[in-house]
Amino acid sequence: MLDAMNLHVSTRKGYTACPHDCPSTCALEVDILDDRTIGRVRGAEANTYTAGVICAKVARYAERVHHPDRLLKPLQRVGAKGGGDWREIGWDDALDLVAERFVQAETRHGSEAVWPYYYAGTMGLVQRDGIHRLRHAKRYSGQFDSICTNLAWTGFVAGAGRLAGVDPREMAQSDCVVIWGTNAVATQVNVMTHAIRARKERGARIVVIDIYDNATMKQADTALKLRPGTDGALACALMHIAFRDGTADRAYLDRYTDDPAGLEAHLRTRTPEWAAAITGLAVADIESFAELLGRTPRSFFRLGYGFSRQRNGAVAMHAASCVPTVFGHWQHEGGGAFHSNSGIWNFDKRAIEGRAYQDETIRHLDQSRIGAMLTGEAEALQGGPPVTAMLVQNTNPANVAPEQRLVKRGLLREDLFVAVHEQFMTDTAKLADLVLPAAMSVEYDDIYRGGGQSHILFGPKLIEHPETVRSNHFVIEELAKRLGVDHMPGFGLTERDLIDDLLHASGYEGLASLEAERWLDVQPAFARAHYLDGFGQPDGRFRFRPDWLGMAAPNRPPTAMGLFGPHAKLPEFPDHAEIIEDTDDDHPFRLATPPARQFLNSTFSETEGSRKREGSPVLKVHPADAEGLALETGTRVIIGNRRGEVVLPVEIDGGVSPGVLIHEGLWPNDAFENGEGINVLTGADPAAPFGGAAFHDNRVWMRPA
Numbered sequence: 074m075l076d077a078m079n080l081h082v083s084t085r086k087g088y089t090a091c092p093h094d095c096p097s098t099c100a101l102e103v104d105i106l107d108d109r110t111i112g113r114v115r116g117a118e119a120n121t122y123t124a125g126v127i128c129a130k131v132a133r134y135a136e137r138v139h140h141p142d143r144l145l146k147p148l149q150r151v152g153a154k155g156g157g158d159w160r161e162i163g164w165d166d167a168l169d170l171v172a173e174r175f176v177q178a179e180t181r182h183g184s185e186a187v188w189p190y191y192y193a194g195t196m197g198l199v200q201r202d203g204i205h206r207l208r209h210a211k212r213y214s215g216q217f218d219s220i221c222t223n224l225a226w227t228g229f230v231a232g233a234g235r236l237a238g239v240d241p242r243e244m245a246q247s248d249c250v251v252i253w254g255t256n257a258v259a260t261q262v263n264v265m266t267h268a269i270r271a272r273k274e275r276g277a278r279i280v281v282i283d284i285y286d287n288a289t290m291k292q293a294d295t296a297l298k299l300r301p302g303t304d305g306a307l308a309c310a311l312m313h314i315a316f317r318d319g320t321a322d323r324a325y326l327d328r329y330t331d332d333p334a335g336l337e338a339h340l341r342t343r344t345p346e347w348a349a350a351i352t353g354l355a356v357a358d359i360e361s362f363a364e365l366l367g368r369t370p371r372s373f374f375r376l377g378y379g380f381s382r383q384r385n386g387a388v389a390m391h392a393a394s395c396v397p398t399v400f401g402h403w404q405h406e407g408g409g410a411f412h413s414n415s416g417i418w419n420f421d422k423r424a425i426e427g428r429a430y431q432d433e434t435i436r437h438l439d440q441s442r443i444g445a446m447l448t449g450e451a452e453a454l455q456g457g458p459p460v461t462a463m464l465v466q467n468t469n470p471a472n473v474a475p476e477q478r479l480v481k482r483g484l485l486r487e488d489l490f491v492a493v494h495e496q497f498m499t500d501t502a503k504l505a506d507l508v509l510p511a512a513m514s515v516e517y518d519d520i521y522r523g524g525g526q527s528h529i530l531f532g533p534k535l536i537e538h539p540e541t542v543r544s545n546h547f548v549i550e551e552l553a554k555r556l557g558v559d560h561m562p563g564f565g566l567t568e569r570d571l572i573d574d575l576l577h578a579s580g581y582e583g584l585a586s587l588e589a590e591r592w593l594d595v596q597p598a599f600a601r602a603h604y605l606d607g608f609g610q611p612d613g614r615f616r617f618r619p620d621w622l623g624m625a626a627p628n629r630p631p632t633a634m635g636l637f638g639p640h641a642k643l644p645e646f647p648d649h650a651e652i653i654e655d656t657d658d659d660h661p662f663r664l665a666t667p668p669a670r671q672f673l674n675s676t677f678s679e680t681e682g683s684r685k686r687e688g689s690p691v692l693k694v695h696p697a698d699a700e701g702l703a704l705e706t707g708t709r710v711i712i713g714n715r716r717g718e719v720v721l722p723v724e725i726d727g728g729v730s731p732g733v734l735i736h737e738g739l740w741p742n743d744a745f746e747n748g749e750g751i752n753v754l755t756g757a758d759p760a761a762p763f764g765g766a767a768f769h770d771n772r773v774w775m776r777p778a
């Protein structure tokens with residue numbers, strides 16, 4: 074009792090942001106128990122987007138920060154790669170070794186033989202993007218970030234012209250909230266906060282469009298469960314009905330869009346019957362959804378990433394964004410669409426990223442195709458040198474990247490040196506030559522910004538890190554010293570200096586003001602957010618006919634990389650693009666691999682609380698498909714395609730459609746038989762037009778193991 078009281082008295086509160094790769098970017102309040110220990114984590118009530126709500130896995134953050142398996146010492150491999158034998162080495166020796174191997178690689182094959190490989194373990198702009206400063210200073214190979222947002226962003230910008238949209242808090246003013254291709258309950262819980270507020274306060278209808286009864290579908294008033302990769306067809310039928318029934322807003326279309334007459338003509342054959350045959354939805358369900366949209370000006374479309382992880386995902390995203398445009402929903406409070414706010418920040422990251430000395434002729438290697446890169450595919454390497462040295466920071470490609478067999482084979486190459494800077498012994502760290510222990514977000518300073526909302530947040534160091542771990546910033550700075558580039562602009566600054574510079578360079582007040590305020594809300598004004606002053610296209614008009622090949626997309630790869638996938642097959646208008654990995658006689662099932670609620674990509678799969686709640690990896694199978702193969706819940710099956718095979722126990726689930734298989738992850742590879750994770754089955758072939766990984770678009774066969 075006395076202890077509890079003391080604890081209570083000495084507990085301080087710290088304010089920070091969730092560092093994880095989640096559109097919500099919650100404002101957090103952390104109990105600080107002592108200099109080295111955090112307690113409970115809560116969502117900030119005062120932040121109008123977070124509104125006091127965070128996901129369970131981050132509420133249990135102490136479990137991750139103070140986990141007994143956390144990496145604490147630099148480890149050098151002893152014996153064979155992946156063999157699991159390590160010896161401890163000091164930080165100075167470890168950093169010397171990285172520098173030495175980088176210099177060796179460069180001497181032998183040129184600077185492009187070194188590939189700093191990163192992603193979104195932390196979304197902090199200093200700790201995440203500082204790796205580019207070293208990359209550019211040393212002219213190491215660039216990275217083309219294709220794994221997550223490419224298809225979605227391209228599709229959205231194709232129409233609206235800007236990565237921005239209606240304030241997601243406006244959902245609370247909507248009469249219909251369409252949650253399209255995002256499992257928000259699991260992947261960004263705050264969407265539900267605002268959607269459910271609208272239902273409670275205004276009787277709004279929540280429509281969910283997905284391919285199975287996920288946690289979000291279970292909350293829906295209207296559940297539209299379609300075949301994977303067919304959202305374009307649904308969107309077309311909705312717009313067909315709008316023109317047919319006179320619910321299309323013709324005055325709005327004339328004023329704000331490029332070619333409504335062309336669109337109307339194109340849609341004439343895109344009838345509800347046509348769409349029903351493609352999507353598997355009932356004609357009546359398509360009709361009544363269109364009728365609802367036609368009589369509900371305040372219809373809000375929250376467009377997620379999930380439905381864009383199909384090879385036709387860019388077309389599907391564009392098509393979905395056309396729907397509120399045809400109905401004119403954008404004009405109304407609580408109406409319109411939102412996908413991402415990545416276009417509103419106007420951050421000038423030149424100092425953090427060392428852009429001043431970026432050499433545009435250096436190649437960019439496609440992040441998703443790391444398997445092809447490391448196994449020496451000449452086309453993937455753009456005819457350049459092999460990759461022979463890597464620093465991997467903030468990412469776990471041996472688990473999360475597609476074509477896992479190739480990725481692992483590549484990482485195990487004897488002539489490749491890999492240093493992995495990590496918090497845990499991940500699947501990737503296990504295959505490294507050198508493992509460097511990383512600090513956690515509550516142990517370093519950084520700045521964060523929402524992707525699914527409009528706040529810039531400061532995340533200060535709240536506790537001391539364990540003595541033997543180091544931040545990403547430290548590692549980059551120390552390598553710069555050893556590689557002789559630490560005199561270049563952007564180096565030699567503290568995190569706080571870099572944040573302050575970034576804010577000033579971007580036209581904001583400096584760090585002192587942000588720290589005092591905790592966050593800054595940069596939501597654009599109503600007229601701009603609703604595109605009432607014109608869309609983000611050169612002529613201000615929403616494009617029903619995207620310039621797929623010529624458009625400026627925020628994530629378009631350097632022109633030297635050209636276009637990708639079957640881009641010649643991209644339709645002129647919104648449509649069902651038949652460029653998905655559809656079933657065939659040998660592969661009668663479609664497999665999707667969406668995120669599990671208690672994990673965040675491969676993160677949190679180590680924490681007890683998350684593991685306990687998720688149980689173990691399973692494959693969800695429709696009862697009829699199970700019956701056809703005489704499978705019961707628990708039966709082990711092998712699913713496979715030309716990329717490989719994976720063994721999983723079946724869970725019979727009536728919420729999955731016949732012919733569709735669902736595996737929620739990402740589980741560590743060793744949670745599977747043979748240590749082969751789900752990404753053995755996913756493809757890295759770049760999707761049209763600018764690349765991207767189609768994680769939910771896989772044809773497979775299935776048989777009992």
Ligand SMILES: Nc1nc2c(c(=O)[nH]1)N[C@H]1C(S)=C(S)[C@@H](COP(=O)(O)OP(=O)(O)OC[C@H]3O[C@@H](n4cnc5c(=O)[nH]c(N)nc54)[C@H](O)[C@@H]3O)O[C@H]1N2
Nearest residue numbers: 255256260283301302377378379380667668670672673674
């Ligand atoms: N708990 C948890 N939260 C996360 C993550 C996590 O791993 N776990 N990951 C984070 C990251 S990096 C990202 S990018 C976001 C992604 O979050 P979301 O935007 O939610 O995207 P996904 O989770 O990929 O997919 C969401 C849904 O899309 C569905 N889907 C798949 N194919 C189709 C289709 O063809 N049509 C339709 N309509 N639906 C389809 C899937 O079944 C799934 O339910 O979530 C972030 N938040």
Ligand SMILES: Nc1nc2c(c(=O)[nH]1)N[C@H]1C(S)=C(S)[C@@H](COP(=O)(O)OP(=O)(O)OC[C@H]3O[C@@H](n4cnc5c(=O)[nH]c(N)nc54)[C@H](O)[C@@H]3O)O[C@H]1N2
Nearest residue numbers: 192193194195221467468469473494511666674675676768
């Ligand atoms: N099958 C399938 N595969 C997928 C997806 C899917 O839906 N299905 N989703 C894809 C998507 S959307 C994405 S974004 C990618 C994400 O892939 P990744 O960006 O690789 O995401 P995580 O798996 O969370 O791995 C991040 C790693 O960074 C580490 N980390 C966290 N903070 C720090 C830090 O401050 N410093 C250092 N050095 N390390 C840190 C964590 O411990 C973790 O191991 O996965 C993709 N893979």
Ligand code: SF4
Nearest residue numbers: 091095098099128131
């Ligand atoms: S993972 Fe997402 S929902 Fe959970 S606390 Fe972080 S930002 Fe919020």
Ligand SMILES: [Mo]
Nearest residue numbers: 094220221222
């Ligand atoms: Mo992602």
